[in-house]
Amino acid sequence: DAVYVITPNALHNDQVIRVAKAGKHVICEKPMALNAKEGSEMIAACKKANVKLLVGYRMHFEPKTLEIIRMRNEGEFGKIMFFQGLCGFRIGDPNQWRLNKQLAGGGSMMDIGIYAINGARYMVGEDPVWVTAQETKTNPEKFKDGVDETIQFQMGFPGGAVASCLSTYNMNYLDRFFLSAEKGFAELQPSTGYGPIRGRTSKGELNQAHVAHQTVQMDEMADIILGGKQSIIPVDGEEGLKDLKIIDAIYSAVKTGKKVNLKL
Template sequence: MNSRRDFLQKLTGSALAFSLLPRYANSSILHMHAYEGPVLRVALMGLGSYATRVAEAMQACQKAKITGLISGTPAKLKTWQGKYNVPDQNCYNYETFDAIRNNPDIDAVYVLTPNALHHDEVIRVAKTGKHVICEKPMGLNAKEGAEMVTACKAAGVKLLVGYRMHFEPNTLEIIRMRNEGAFGKIKFFQGLSGFRIGDPKQWRLNKQLAGGGSLMDIGIYSINGARYMTGEEPLWVTAQETKTDPVKFKDGVDETIQFQLGFPSGAVASCLSTYSMNYLDRFFLDGENGFAELQPATNYGPIKGRTHKGELNYPHIAHQTRQMEEMSDILLAGKQPIVPVDGGEALKDLKIIDAIYQATQTGKKVELSAL
């Protein structure tokens, strides 16, 4: 698996920095003393580049640890075993991982494989009785997403999705300010999500594995961001696709999509998803009484923000560290996050993705209530 983006960030943080965190950003990782509570025991499925980032970030966790590994590559399993001290009996391949049902060392499985594999793997994990964390997009479409949510509910397990930005302190501060009316009536959101993708042979440019192109990878950040920044669910979608390199971006693999969303309050969003332009990582929220901006808005950090009241400079801690600590509390202690990260939240994004693709194909406005 190739890197999503080349943002490499060291874990940082200090007692002084922790004291500056906003109220909505209180994270379970910010302990000033040793943690002695329950620990979420996690098996990572799919040991590629993003799994590497997750694994490294989890070394700073107090409430979550790696206790299992699932991979189709024996040599990779051996390497990761040694690095993260995972015993042989907790290592599986894709043919044998159903046996985790009998493994008390594993509470949850984090599915980090290509998009097209999520559906079947999440359902298989659910049937073992283990909780599931799945990378986004949760599935290839809303039909798959609904089946995944139903399967996890039937199995009595929780399904969470890797929405790391839902725990990011600058983002949460803007949400707090919006909820308190600091921006007044929200009128407009802009989301720009893009980068120039490299290796043309990577799975993200393979329709069978990715389910699409830029929208299924980087564009989902603007879709999800439009929802949590405005605090509303869209009613309609319009969209236009542009393709300048049909050799690299074959049929069914979108290069660039512009899309627009309309919300019940009358607010509108204008967003861009692309695999052919760099320096596109910006959210802008405009209200009658103020504004908020994040730039960068969703990369691996540090995230930078400002509002009409001044700069937001909350300390950076690896997003995956925050995510896994918070997900431990959600799964083990029933904590409710400020912004949901469950399968139902992901299903809403998949419905919008379906609508965007439909709009690009028909050239017509798509009413989300009809989906």
């Protein structure tokens, strides 16, 4: 019924298009492609073949995450003011594909950083309208040209909220989302790890039962593919494309040192 593409980032574009031409629905790991141009090509190919394209956003089905989104949608936090997303770990084997520019398309941003980008969007509940970004590299031998070690980035949202995020391959114990609003707060820590997600808000601890992320992701995606179900947070190709446009803008901001405006 469907093919799940979990290969290195540089292979996604070609493989997804080949799967679509074969008439199969596609689930593609994130980031969906190396850049927004490739992502757009994948979306067009799937539309032409009349197959569905989903992106492997497992956190979009995680119970504590969805509870915070429910509370925000019902106005329990009031106006959203600020989001912080810290995502990182110290990467091991220097020869792995994730540290190869040709295969990965970048460094930490193309792996762990996308969680902060996507998390900011679903926690704030809006798409950003600008980004700024700064890169830090302490080990250029391990993190070669075009492979980012650490990037700090900021995003502004139309409702006035600002996000401050960190993506790194050089620091452990960074897995936290924090949302500050006029009437309360929400925190997830760990926020994206494979073990139990822990969360609390200004109203107390979140006690939704832990679920195996991939199990619920695949169950829900099967319903989307077979039954046309709509997920609370989108997981389609257009969702993946938005994150790619933001990544493109972050890399541009790193190079130029300037704020980059976004139209998603």
